[in-house]
Structures are given as C-alpha cells and as structure tokens.
Amino acid sequence: xxxxxxxxxxxxxxxxxxxxxxxxxxxxxxxxxxxxxxxxxxxxxxxxxxxxxxxxxxxxxxxxxxxxxxxxxxxxxxxxxxxxxxxxxxxxxxxxxxxxxxxxxxxxxxxxxxxxxxxxxxxxxxxxxxxxxxxxxxxxxxxxxxxxxxxxxxxxxxxxxxxxxxxxxxxxxxxxxxxxxxxxxxxxxxxxxxxxxxxxxxxxxxxxxxxxxxxxxxxxxxxxxxxxxxxxxxxxxxxxxxxxxxxxxxxxxxxxxxxxxxxxxxxxxxxxxxxxxxxxxxxxxxxxxxxxxxxxxxxxxxxxxxxxxxxxxxxxxxxxxxxxxxxxxxxxxxxxxxxxxxxxxxxxxxxxxxxxxxxxxxxxxxxxxxxxxxxxxxxxxxxxxxxxxxxxxxxxxxxxxxxxxxxxxxxxxxxxxxxxxxxxxxxxxxxxxxxxxxxxxxxxxxxxxxxxxxxxxxxxxxxxxxxxxxxxxxxxxxxxxxxxxxxxxxxxxxxxxxxxxxxxxxxxxxxxxxxxxxxxxxxxxxxxxxxxxxxxxxxxxxxxxxxxxx
Amino acid sequence: xxxxxxxxxxxxxxxxxxxxxxxxxxxxxxxxxxxxxxxxxxxxxxxxxxxxxxxxxxxxxxxxxxxxxxxxxxxxxxxxxxxxxxxxxxxxxxxxxxxxx
Amino acid sequence: xxxxxxxxxxxxxxxxxxxxxxxxxxxxxxxxxxxxxxxxxxxxxxxxxxxxxxxxxxxxxxxxxxxxxxxxxxxxxxxxxxxxxxxxxxxxxxxxxxxxxxxxxxxxxxxxxxxxxxxxxxxxxxxxxxxxxxxxxxxxxxxxxxxxxxxxxxxxxxxx
Numbered sequence: 001x002x003x004x005x006x007x008x009x010x011x012x013x014x015x016x017x018x019x020x021x022x023x024x025x026x027x028x029x030x031x032x033x034x035x036x037x038x039x040x041x042x043x044x045x046x047x048x049x050x051x052x053x054x055x056x057x058x059x060x061x062x063x064x065x066x067x068x069x070x071x072x073x074x075x076x077x078x079x080x081x082x083x084x085x086x087x088x089x090x091x092x093x094x095x096x097x098x099x100x101x102x103x104x105x106x107x108x109x110x111x112x113x114x115x116x117x118x119x120x121x122x123x124x125x126x127x128x129x130x131x132x133x134x135x136x137x138x139x140x141x142x143x144x145x146x147x148x149x150x151x152x153x154x155x156x157x158x159x160x161x162x163x164x165x166x167x168x169x170x171x172x173x174x175x176x177x178x179x180x181x182x183x184x185x186x187x188x189x190x191x192x193x194x195x196x197x198x199x200x201x202x203x204x205x206x207x208x209x210x211x212x213x214x215x216x217x218x219x220x221x222x223x224x225x226x227x228x229x230x231x232x233x234x235x236x237x238x239x240x241x242x243x244x245x246x247x248x249x250x251x252x253x254x255x256x257x258x259x260x261x262x263x264x265x266x267x268x269x270x271x272x273x274x275x276x277x278x279x280x281x282x283x284x285x286x287x288x289x290x291x292x293x294x295x296x297x298x299x300x301x302x303x304x305x306x307x308x309x310x311x312x313x314x315x316x317x318x319x320x321x322x323x324x325x326x327x328x329x330x331x332x333x334x335x336x337x338x339x340x341x342x343x344x345x346x347x348x349x350x351x352x353x354x355x356x357x358x359x360x361x362x363x364x365x366x367x368x369x370x371x372x373x374x375x376x377x378x379x380x381x382x383x384x385x386x387x388x389x390x391x392x393x394x395x396x397x398x399x400x401x402x403x404x405x406x407x408x409x410x411x412x413x414x415x416x417x418x419x420x421x422x423x424x425x426x427x428x429x430x431x432x433x434x435x436x437x438x439x440x441x442x443x444x445x446x447x448x449x450x451x452x453x454x455x456x457x458x459x460x461x462x463x464x465x466x467x468x469x470x471x472x473x474x475x476x477x478x479x480x481x482x483x484x485x486x487x488x489x490x491x492x493x494x495x496x497x498x499x500x501x502x503x504x505x506x507x508x509x510x511x512x513x514x515x516x517x518x519x520x521x522x523x524x525x526x527x528x529x530x531x532x533x534x535x536x537x538x539x540x541x542x543x544x545x546x547x548x549x550x
Numbered sequence: 551x552x553x554x555x556x557x558x559x560x561x562x563x564x565x566x567x568x569x570x571x572x573x574x575x576x577x578x579x580x581x582x583x584x585x586x587x588x589x590x591x592x593x594x595x596x597x598x599x600x601x602x603x604x605x606x607x608x609x610x611x612x613x614x615x616x617x618x619x620x621x622x623x624x625x626x627x628x629x630x631x632x633x634x635x636x637x638x639x640x641x642x643x644x645x646x647x648x649x650x651x
Numbered sequence: 652x653x654x655x656x657x658x659x660x661x662x663x664x665x666x667x668x669x670x671x672x673x674x675x676x677x678x679x680x681x682x683x684x685x686x687x688x689x690x691x692x693x694x695x696x697x698x699x700x701x702x703x704x705x706x707x708x709x710x711x712x713x714x715x716x717x718x719x720x721x722x723x724x725x726x727x728x729x730x731x732x733x734x735x736x737x738x739x740x741x742x743x744x745x746x747x748x749x750x751x752x753x754x755x756x757x758x759x760x761x762x763x764x765x766x767x768x769x770x771x772x773x774x775x776x777x778x779x780x781x782x783x784x785x786x787x788x789x790x791x792x793x794x795x796x797x798x799x800x801x802x803x804x805x806x807x808x809x810x811x
Contacts, residue, residue: 007794007806018791022761027570029613031780035759038731047616049640051572082649097571121731151796152807157768158740158799161733227797227807238737273711277744279797279807351649417636418644428646478635 001064001369002147003292004112011154012109015116019043020102027099042122042160044115045101049421054096055118056108060128060146060170061089061372068359068370070111072352078104083355085340085348087412087463088167089127089372090118094419116154121162123153123234128170129177130371133295134381136329139189140197142172144290145226148281149187152227159234163241164249166234167206179374179490181205181214182466184251185233190220198222203233203263204255207460211496212252215260217267223286225271228278232270236263296367296382302332305386317392320403325388334385336366338378338395339402339410343439344432347413348376350400357398365391374463375412375451377405408438408450408517412463416456416473417480423456425473425480425506430454433510438517445521450530451489452513454482466490468531469516470497471509482509486516486542487534498539501547512546519545561592561630562599564606565640566618574640575615577606583615587641588629596620652755655774658785663775665701665722680724683708686716694719701751706734710741717748724775727756736769743770743800763788770800 004012019039026036044055056071063071071091075083078100079093086092096104108114118125126149128142129135149168153159159166169183180186186202199221205214221229237251240258255263271278281289311318326335338358341347350358358378362370365387366380373379383391395401404410411434414420416427431454441447453467464470470485482504485497504512519542524533534542564577575583576590584590593599599620606618621637623630632638639645654663665678670685674692678699686693686702693700701722704710717723723742725735735754742748753773754766760781763774767789774781781788798805 007796010793011796014792018761021787027613029611033610033616035730039761047567047572049636050574050643051567080648095572099570121733154796155765155792156797157765158736159733160765161731161736235737239734243732243734273741273745277798277800278809279805280809281807282809285807346646346648349648417639418646423636426645428644432646478633480635 001062001067001294002059002112002143003294005292008151009109009112012112012114012116015043015114016102016105016109019105023098023102038120040098040101041120042117043101043105044118045096045098046119047421048094048419049417050419051095052098052101053419054093054101054104054115055086056091056093056113056115057118057125058089058091058113058372059150060126060132060143061130061374062132062143063370063372064111065359065362065368065370067111067113068355068362070107070113072355072359074104074107075352075355082349082351084415085350085372085376085378087374087376087414087461088125089130089374090125091372092415094415119165120160121164121166122160123156123162123166123168126150126153126168126170127178127183127374129172130373130379131177131326131335131381132172132371133293134328134333134335135173135175136327137175138172138329139174139191140172141290141293142170142178142189143293144286145172145187145189145199146170147289147292148227148286149230152230152279152281158231159238162234162238163243164246166237166251168230174492176492177373179463179466179494181492181494182207182211182463182490183214185230186214187226192220196222199226201229201233204252204260205494206250206252207463207465208250209247209458209460210250210253210256211460211465212256213494213496214252215255217260217264224280224282227281228275229267229271231278232267232274235270235274236266240266296369298330298333298382299384300332302384302386304332305389307385307388310389314389316403317389320392320401321388323403323407324405328382330382332385334383334388336380336383336388336391337373337405338380338400339405340377340400341404341410341435342399342402343404343409344436346428347411347431350378354398354400357394358400361391361394375410377410404439404442406449406451408442408447408452409435410451411435412451412453412467414455414462416454416462420456420461422459423473424458424475425456425482427454427456427462427471427473430471430473430482430506430509434513437510437514441514441517441521447517447520448529450517453488463490464488465496466494467497468534469513471513472503474503476503480506482506482512484509484512484516484546486539487531489531500539500543515545516542560633561594561623561625562596562602562620563587563590563592563623563630564599564602564618565590565621565637566606566610566615569613569616577602577609577618581605581609583609587623587632590630592623592625592630652775653777653782654753655776655782655785656751656772658789660782665699667703678721680722703755704738706732706738708738710738710746714746717742717746717750720748720750722751722753722773723748724753724755725771727754727758730757730759730762736765739766739769739771740800760784760788761791764791768795768799768801768803 202214371379413427413431417423455462455464466488488497680701703724755775
C-alpha cells in the first residue's frame with residue numbers, strides 16, 4: 001500500500017473542505033448547475049438515470065484492507081449496500097445523495113482515499129498492472145510510477161480544462177496487464193541496454209466512437225524526463241485538440257490528424273522549449289515514493305501445507321487453482337484472482353458483506369493488500385500457497401470463488417441503460433444470460449481463454465472493442481439491438497474487433513454468441529485459443545454461420 | 551421488449567432529478583414535485599408541456615431540481631407509462647435484481 | 652469591465668482600442684492583428700502598449716516583441732476552454748514575460764487558484780461572486796504537487 005505523506009493528506013482534506021463549500025453553495029442556490037457541474041464532476045459525482053453516482057478513485061487499483069472496509073461502510077451507510085468495480089479500477093456507488101457527498105469524501109479522506117478527477121475533462125485515475133510488485137515478470141513496480149504520475153496530474157493548474165478526458169495507464173511488465181495500447185497515454189516500463197529503467201511512451205490509443213490503437217511517440221524516455229515529456233504531450237493536446245465537436249476531441253483524433261511523425265516532432269519541440277521549467281521526479285523523490293509503498297515481509301521457508309493434497313481430492317478447488325491463481329515472484333506465495341462474475345450475476349458488483357469479507361481475507365491471508373483489475377475483478381496479490389485451500393473455502397462462503405477468470409463467463413459489462421444516462425441499451429441482463437448459457441458450454445467443452453465484453457453505448461466503457469467477442473448495445477426504433485465484433489484484444493499487439501454484420505435483437509443475441517462459440521469449438525485446432533483461431537480463420541466462417549438464412 | 555408505436559393520444563409530462571438526493575421526480579399539477587408518476591401533471595399538447603417545462607426551470611433556479619425535461623407517455627390502467635424504454639427504467643428502477651432490491 | 656488586481660477592484664489604467672479606431676493618448680491595448688499590421692506606428696507613439704490575444708494564437712513568435720508590452724490579455728471564451736492556461740504558462744515560463752497578464756471572458760471563482768498558478772495577475776470580470784469570494788479562492792490548497800508559473804515551490808519542482 002501507498003502511505004500518504006503529510007502533503008498528500010492535507011490535499012485530500014482541503015479538497016473535502018473546498019467541495020463542502022461548493023455543495024453548500026449549490027444547495028443554497030448561490031451557484032447554478034452549469035457552474036456547479038464541472039466542480040462536482042472533478043470530484044467524481046455524476047447525475048445518472050436514478051440518482052447521483054459517485055466514482056471513487058482507487059489509484060492504480062491498489063487498496064489496503066482498511067480502505068476496503070471503508071468502501072463497504074460507504075455502501076452500507078450512504079448507498080444500497082453494494083458497489084460496482086469498473087474497467088478503470090475504480091468503484092462506483094449508484095444512489096448517492098448530493099447532500100451526503102461531502103461527508104462521504106471526508107470519510108474517504110480519513111483512510112487516504114478520494115474522488116479527485118474521476119470525471120471531467122482532466123487527467124483521470126492512473127490505472128496500472130494489477131500484479132505490480134507480485135509477478136516475477138515485471139521490470140519495475142508500476143504502482144510507484146503511477147503514484148508519481150498521479151501526483152503530477154492532481155490539481156494540475158494548466159491541464160484541468162482539456163478538450164476532453166485524459167486517461168493514462170502504466171504497465172510494469174512485458175505482459176502488459178494494463179491495456180496501455182488503448183489509452184490516451186500508455187507507459188510501458190522497460191530497461192535500456194545500460195539497464196536503466198525508462199518508459200516506452202504510447203499516445204493516442206482509445207476506444208469509444210473511434211477506436212484506435214496507440215502509437216509509439218517515444219521508444220525510451222528516462223525517468224527524470226518522464227514528467228516533462230508528459231507535460232509536453234498534454235500541452236500540445238491542450239492547445240491543438242479539437243474543441244468544436246466532443247466526438248473528435250480526444251488526443252487520438254489529434255494524433256490521427258497530425259500523423260505520429262508530426263505529432264512526435266511537436267512534442268519534442270515543446271519538450272525542448274519547456275524543459276527548464278518542467279516538473280522532475282528526482283532520484284531522491286522516486287526513492288521516497290518507493291519507500292512509501294510498504295510491501296510485505298515475505299516469509300521464507302514456507303511449505304505448501306495441505307495444498308497438494310487438496311488439489312488431489314477436490315476437483316472444485318483444483319479448477320479454481322488452475323483458473324484463478326497465478327505465480328508469484330516470491331517462493332511459497334501466489335497471486336489470487338477473485339472473480340466478481342458469478343454465473344448469472346451482475347459483473348463487477350460486490351455487496352458490502354463481500355467487500356468486508358475480502359478485507360478480512362486480505363488481512364488473514366494476504367498481507368492486507370487488495371487490487372482491482374480493469375476487468376472488474378479483484379486480486380489478493382500476496383497469498384501464502386499453504387493458505388490457498390482455506391482462502392478458497394472462505395471465498396466460496398462469500399460467493400466469490402467462481403473459477404472463471406479470463407474465461408467465457410468472466411464477462412465485462414458496463415452499467416448500461418439500467419443505470420447510465422448515456423446508454424442506448426442494457427448490458428447487464430445480456431451479460432447475465434450469456435454467462436448462464438456459456439457456463440454450460442464451457443463446462444462441457446472447455447472454451448479456454450475467452451474475453452467477452454459488453455458496452456451499452458458507443459462510449460465503450462465495457463471495452464467491447466477489445467473483447468475477443470464484443471457486444472455494443474444500440475437503439476433501433478426503441479428496441480435494444482446488439483452489434484457483435486470479434487477478435488479484439490487489449491493484450492500486447494492489441495487489436496480492435498471486427499464488426500461481423502447487422503446487429504442482433506436481444507431475443508436473438510444470446511443464440512448468436514453461442515453460435516460463435518460453437519463455431520470456434522468446431523474449427524479450432526488442438527490447444528488453439530479463441531483469439532488464435534479467429535486470427536487464423538478470419539470472419540468468414542463466423543459470418544456464414546451467424547447470418548445463414550434459415 | 552415490444553417497441554411502442556407513437557400514439558396520437560400521447561401524454562406529455564415533465565421529469566427531473568431532485569437536487570439534494572438525485573431522486574427521480576415528476577412535476578405535479580400544483581407545481582410541486584412528486585416521486586410518483588401517477589401523480590404527475592400529464593398534458594396533451596406540446597404547448598402545455600412547454601409551459602410545464604418553464605415552471606420546472608423556475609424550480610431549477612430555486613435549487614430544487616436539476617435537468618428538467620419533457621417526456622412522452624401513454625395512459626395505461628389510469629397511470630402514465632413513458633413511451634421510451636429509458637424513461638420507463640427511470641420510473642421503475644434497474645431491470646435487474648440488485649442486492650437489497 | 653471591472654478589473655481585479657491583488658484581489659481588489661482597481662481602476663483600469665489601460666484602454667481597449669478597437670481595430671480601425673483612432674489611437675487615444677495613454678496606455679492602450681490593441682488586437683494582435685493591429686499590432687502585426689501597425690507595429691511601427693504603435694511603437695512610435697512611445698506610450699504604454701498592450702495586446703489582446705485570441706486563445707488560438709501561438710505566443711512563441713511574439714517572444715522578441717514582449718519587451719514592448721506592459722500588459723497581455725488572454726481570453727477564456729467559455730470556462731471549459733482551457734487554452735489560455737497554456738498560453739499564460741508559456742508567456743511566463745518559456746518567454747519570460749514580466750508585465751501584467753490579464754484574463755478576460757468566462758471566469759468562475761473556483762478557477763482563480765489555477766489561473767494564478769499559471770501566471771495571471773489581473774482578472775477582468777463583472778461577476779460579483781469573484782470579488783466576494785476572492786480571499787477564499789486564493790489558496791484552497793496549502794501545497795502543490797507540480798511547478799507552474801507562480802514560482803511556488805512544488806513537490807515536483809526540479810531540485811537545486
């Protein structure tokens with residue numbers, strides 16, 4: 001966990017004061033909604049279909065058990081007893097009262113949390129690799145750099161009124177678990193030939209109305225240059241990004257219109273002009289931030305306890321271990337993924353009891369640390385292997401032991417028309433029905449790794465463009481239809497999904513997805529994943545079966 | 551979900567969210583806001599609806615509600631039912647079974 | 652239009668002159684086009700001069716001209732359009748402009764802190780709330796993470 005400095009704490013407390021004043025003035029009618037709206041958005045408070053929604057920041061997806069308990073408490077005290085984890089590693093509450101919002105922010109501040117800049121045309125939550133500091137394959141701890149970028153971007157006076165929102169992701173490993181290729185800026189930690197840690201900087205990736213894969217603007221930026229270089233990019237965007245059309249206002253459009261060569265030249269020129277006044281993360285500062293992350297005192301000489309025996313006698317435990325547990329850099333430890341996608345359940349939702357339960361399990365078995373993934377699941381990054389059977393049984397009691405991480409029933413869905421005023425169609429019911437249908441198919445035939453993502457509108461908060469199977473809800477004459485895309489991926493070498501053909505009504509979409517799954521089963525080669533099969537086969541066999549005239 | 555055809559006998563009413571707590575409300579015949587669509591002022595013409603909207607905008611200026619707008623509805627069993635699916639969800643709540651619902 | 656400097660309404664010692672109007676005596680502010688087309692005439696006056704820039708203007712080409720300006724006026728056409736923040740920071744940091752940096756347009760009280768941080772020291776606004784809330788909008792935050800053009804020491808200021 002990151003431990004706040006005195007300055008960090010002061011700023012969240014002062015923000016609460018500032019916001020409380022703004023809310024009081026709003027409630028007293030002293031400021032109108034058009035002035036108040038950007039202020040509340042910069043504190044993560046949206047007006048949705050049913051009520052205000054509060055989006056609480058979970059910086060780089062990292063939480064302590066103390067913070068997790070506070071999130072459960074907020075769900076119970078101020079909302080309807082549950083929260084929703086999002087594709088940007090944040091948590092959302094759907095029935096917040098404006099008059100409670102300052103108190104909620106004060107409660108969050110008391111555990112070093114906030115809702116800074118989780119909405120609005122500013123730099124949003126920095127998302128990162130959810131296995132940071134736990135996986136063996138990392139170049140460096142993505143959380144350290146995410147925290148540095150978070151500080152740089154918080155209350156940035158120059159970049160708080162950008163043409164549009166701005167999303168940055170940080171990957172610490174070549175495996176890129178942070179989807180850096182589809183962010184406004186993606187930072188990949190790498191080492192150069194001299195062994196120095198630096199960043200490959202990608203720019204102009206994004207989903208939404210115009211999905212684009214990010215391009216490399218710099219192969220290697222040194223640590224001391226990073227923040228100044230980011231400022232140069234933001235300044236070019238702030239000045240040249242379009243402001244006449246919100247659908248053309250993201251940096252991806254600017255990069256596309258300028259071309260990456262011209263864009264790079266503009267950033268380099270800006271860096272040269274501004275380097276003397278640029279922010280710098282000095283080696284001392286970086287070391288200080290690193291020290292603020294308390295990492296566990298790993299035990300050595302751990303045995304596996306009854307892990308192997310449990311694997312032998314319990315097929316259910318073995319399936320969960322196979323599906324949800326990943327290798328840890330420290331001998332005797334494991335990374336545990338907790339699926340928030342029970343079969344037929346609401347993707348990404350967790351009750352206050354479940355959130356508290358995970359906090360307790362983190363304390364008992366996980367050195368008190370929890371992560372949120374951008375696929376709406378949770379992670380306990382540091383679990384002793386010998387604790388796995390006990391942990392699994394406890395998770396099962398909480399309804400959190402579904403062994404489907406990365407599989408067909410681990411479906412990502414945005415809140416959709418059930419909650420969101422931007423949506424054209426519902427996403428949750430489709431995800432629920434697909435989960436039930438595919439659970440049967442998966443159990444019988446093993447669909448392997450299969451990422452299904454559902455968005456309720458073109459804003460693509462469900463990341464459907466990078467789903468192996470993506471569903472986009474649309475409104476056709478008042479009815480919900482779903483357009484299907486195939487072959488998207490946010491792993492290294494990211495691809496945008498291909499539209500297959502006309503959209504399917506909600507009565508027919510379940511069967512359409514099953515047809516796609518069956519097509520894969522029919523045509524796959526031994527050990528070939530869905531994505532690999534798609535890349536080999538192309539759209540034709542899928543289209544033929546989906547759109548075959550009856 | 552069956553698509554609703556536009557009916558010549560459409561009603562119009564004004565809805566908004568209450569400022570303090572975001573609750574979905576409807577403008578009633580007395581200019582007060584109600585959380586029950588059954589108690590809303592439902593009018594037949596768009597001119598009357600614009601008049602209701604003007605009342606609603608004054609209420610917004612008094613910091614009572616936010617973002618008022620007109621919706622179309624049909625009377626079913628004596629109660630206005632919004633024509634658009636989105637508005638029906640706004641009245642009834644999420645269509646899914648949430649914990650505690 | 653009332654002018655705020657140092658948090659108080661002050662008399663504006665500058666006159667805004669429209670393109671094509673005769674140049675009066677005293678300090679004047681002209682448009683960028685007028686500066687570019689009547690440069691010699693304006694300089695020959697030997698009186699204080701200022702320029703108003705649209706928020707789409709690139710300020711870098713003005714570098715050698717800055718020595719002639721006692722004031723530069725930048726514009727927020729809507730409070731959501733943040734281009735003037737970058738123009739301001741460039742003028743102060745990169746180009747070393749030391750005169751009055753004025754902002755006009757749609758200014759909200761809660762933007763004063765950020766506007767000052769990027770280098771504005773004068774605010775042209777008739778919004779009474781900006782004046783009324785001035786003290787409180789000066790320093791809602793007792794520390795800053797990132798350096799800007801206000802010379803304030805920041806967590807991420809370069810060391811030394």
